[in-house]
Amino acid sequence: xxxxxxxxxxxxxxxxxxxxxxxxxxxxxxxxxxxxxxxxxxxxxxxxxxxxxxxxxxxxxxxxxxxxxxxxxxxxxxxxxxxxxxxxxxxxxxxxxxxxxxxxxxxxxxxxxxxxxxxxxxxxxxxxxxxxxxxxxxxxxxxxxxxxxxxxxxxxxxxxxxxxxxxxxxxxxxxxxxxxxxxxxxxxxxxxxxxxxxxxxxxxxxxxxxxxxxxxxxxxxxxxxxxxxxxxxxxxxxxxxxxxxxxxxxxxxxxxxxxxxxxxxxxxxxxxxxxxxxxxxxxxxxxxxxxxxxxxxxxxxxxxxxxxxx
Amino acid sequence: xxxxxxxxxxxxxxxxxxxxxxxxxxxxxxxxxxxxxxxxxxxxxxxxxxxxxxxxxxxxxxxxxxxxxxxxxxxxxxxxxxxxxxxxxxxxxxxxxxxxxxxxxxxxxxxxxxxxxxxxxxxxxxxxxxxxxxxxxxxxxxxxxxxxxxxxxxxxxxxxxxxxxxxxxxxxxxxxxxxxxxxxxxxxxxxxxxxxxxxxxxxxxxxxxxxxxxxxxxxxxxxxxxxxxxxxxxxxxxxxxxxxxxxxxxxxxxxxxxxxxxxxxxxxxxxxxxxxxxxxxxxxxxxxxxxxxxxxxxxxxxxxxxxxxx
Numbered sequence: 001x002x003x004x005x006x007x008x009x010x011x012x013x014x015x016x017x018x019x020x021x022x023x024x025x026x027x028x029x030x031x032x033x034x035x036x037x038x039x040x041x042x043x044x045x046x047x048x049x050x051x052x053x054x055x056x057x058x059x060x061x062x063x064x065x066x067x068x069x070x071x072x073x074x075x076x077x078x079x080x081x082x083x084x085x086x087x088x089x090x091x092x093x094x095x096x097x098x099x100x101x102x103x104x105x106x107x108x109x110x111x112x113x114x115x116x117x118x119x120x121x122x123x124x125x126x127x128x129x130x131x132x133x134x135x136x137x138x139x140x141x142x143x144x145x146x147x148x149x150x151x152x153x154x155x156x157x158x159x160x161x162x163x164x165x166x167x168x169x170x171x172x173x174x175x176x177x178x179x180x181x182x183x184x185x186x187x188x189x190x191x192x193x194x195x196x197x198x199x200x201x202x203x204x205x206x207x208x209x210x211x212x213x214x215x216x217x218x219x220x221x222x223x224x225x226x227x228x229x230x231x232x233x234x235x236x237x238x239x240x241x242x243x244x245x246x247x248x249x250x251x252x253x254x255x256x257x258x259x260x261x262x263x264x265x266x267x268x269x270x271x272x273x274x275x276x277x278x279x280x281x282x283x284x285x286x287x288x289x290x291x292x293x294x295x296x297x298x299x300x301x302x303x304x305x306x307x308x309x310x
Numbered sequence: 311x312x313x314x315x316x317x318x319x320x321x322x323x324x325x326x327x328x329x330x331x332x333x334x335x336x337x338x339x340x341x342x343x344x345x346x347x348x349x350x351x352x353x354x355x356x357x358x359x360x361x362x363x364x365x366x367x368x369x370x371x372x373x374x375x376x377x378x379x380x381x382x383x384x385x386x387x388x389x390x391x392x393x394x395x396x397x398x399x400x401x402x403x404x405x406x407x408x409x410x411x412x413x414x415x416x417x418x419x420x421x422x423x424x425x426x427x428x429x430x431x432x433x434x435x436x437x438x439x440x441x442x443x444x445x446x447x448x449x450x451x452x453x454x455x456x457x458x459x460x461x462x463x464x465x466x467x468x469x470x471x472x473x474x475x476x477x478x479x480x481x482x483x484x485x486x487x488x489x490x491x492x493x494x495x496x497x498x499x500x501x502x503x504x505x506x507x508x509x510x511x512x513x514x515x516x517x518x519x520x521x522x523x524x525x526x527x528x529x530x531x532x533x534x535x536x537x538x539x540x541x542x543x544x545x546x547x548x549x550x551x552x553x554x555x556x557x558x559x560x561x562x563x564x565x566x567x568x569x570x571x572x573x574x575x576x577x578x579x580x581x582x583x584x585x586x587x588x589x590x591x592x593x594x595x596x597x598x599x600x601x602x603x604x605x606x607x608x609x610x611x612x613x614x615x616x617x618x619x620x
Contacts (some may be wrong), residue, residue: 032565034523039407039408040350040410040411041413042408051556056345066386069382070380070400072379072380072382072399072400072401073383073400073401073404073407074404075401076376076400076401076402076403076404077404077407077408078427079404079430080404080408080426080429080430081425082404082408083420083428089382089475090380090381090382090383090386090400090403091382091385091404093383093384093386093407094383094384094386094387094389094390094392095386095390095399097349097351097383097387097407098349098387098390098392098402100350101349101350104350115391118389119390119391120389120390121390125536173560217549292320
């Protein structure tokens with residue numbers, strides 16, 4: 001069993017590769033700090049991106065949403081005077097409507113996610129980080145913002161001064177996630193935003209401790225390549241928070257929690273700086289353009305992890 | 311001011327004609343007995359059909375739903391294992407999602423309907439018959455059925471023994487509907503199903519009394535032409551309930567409530583039987599195929615009503 005921690009697009013790409021290799025022997029614990037209510041619908045952006053990606057349904061251009069989706073609902077919503085800043089595709093809507101309905105009927109998010117994954121033909125286990133609401137809030141130069149306000153409505157333009165995860169301190173990991181850790185031979189931190197996607201998971205009491213007390217290897221894959229984020233606001237955010245915008249910054253962020261860091265070949269010159277953090281680097285082609293790239297990187301990451309047995 | 315009572319497709323067609331002639335001086339009171347919750351969405355089939363028809367957005371083939379709608383949401387919902395017996399088009403979904411959201415935020419159905427009508431450019435007033443939940447239930451040979459179970463899922467095939475309107479006795483008319491009656495010069499009962507669309511309205515204490523005590527003319531347009539319903543299960547249902555399946559059956563159903571009944575030319579031979587109910591018949595071309603047919607029938611109905619000033 002392998003446990004992976006992930007957020008949305010970048011993390012899901014590696015998870016896809018891991019899933020193709022490990023199948024049922026992979027459990028992915030997904031950030032729910034971005035979850036929010038919109039138009040009365042319970043939207044879980046990272047879980048959805050993970051499900052769509054693992055099912056092979058994701059839009060390959062954007063990384064989020066459903067491939068080939070259409071926008072009739074949004075168009076009509078606009079005509080009715082509804083809010084159109086958050087784009088909901090016609091196909092994408094199905095998961096939000098069905099999930100919201102099940103949640104209102106009293107089903108838990110973990111059970112719902114598992115039911116959706118099964119319907120989508122996903123062999124691996126997809127787990128929300130918690131059943132309890134954790135909400136990522138950003139303190140910015142434009143005031144305190146909800147995550148989607150910052151990320152979608154304001155296109156991550158505000159300057160971020162601090163990030164907090166409301167509800168995290170009283171949230172609990174899902175029992176299924178803890179069981180997955182117990183059965184795991186290695187832990188992979190996917191190339192997701194360390195501050196916005198992985199930190200929310202680690203902020204739920206239990207996860208950070210699992211990593212700190214681990215007797216199995218834990219490997220991260222850097223989302224920063226050549227000083228830039230492959231996708232999303234990670235680089236801008238790291239700079240605003242005073243972190244080094246490089247895979248060394250990622251190593252420092254994860255110091256004490258990981259045994260190895262997969263970095264891209266272009267960052268090979270930074271290997272010694274990573275070693276200085278007590279973390280073993282593996283330089284390889286880490287940019288995932290094709291589906292095969294995802295599988296290749298996943299295989300290298302798994303081999304690397306198992307070579308670092310503690 | 312003219313007040314019209316209506317259900318879905320057939321009623322909405324005449325209301326379209328009335329609306330083109332009267333504009334702001336028309337208030338349509340719409341059946342909400344068919345309303346139901348589906349997938350956590352509050353669906354108001356007759357209000358939606360009325361809004362779509364008055365806005366010119368309705369699907370001309372089916373009479374319900376939005377013209378040119380697509381089915382990506384339904385297709386995806388099926389893939390996720392969701393219920394697909396009730397068809398929700400991608401565009402149509404917008405009104406359900408937006409209304410459900412407003413309702414959960416505490417807005418009332420009347421306010422929401424008015425806001426939607428305004429966004430859709432509808433000059434006439436569309437009013438739900440009540441803010442209180444009234445639910446049409448059918449006692450059938452297959453047991454007690456919710457309206458949509460009977461009408462959509464079982465395609466109106468069960469034999470109906472009786473109809474009841476749950477919640478009606480404690481429901482109240484909307485104040486706006488009562489104000490519309492006070493200002494009205496005539497009342498038009500649209501060619502909707504007398505048992506499934508008009509009876510629910512009349513079952514809410516206040517409406518029947520308004521019609522019984524009227525000092526203005528009230529005219530119905532028969533939904534039965536040549537012994538058959540133009541659309542829907544009206545004819546089958548009237549037979550099952552022991553009523554005469556003809557415009558005379560409609561006249562008997564509305565006896566005491568209306569002063570005149572518009573019937574189709576093919577039923578001219580039944581004029582005397584209608585007169586015998588104390589109701590003045592007007593035989594004309596009452597089948598509405600084109601948009602102009604709706605306006606012509608509306609004009610004749612209005613002229614007929616005003617000629618019957620009490």
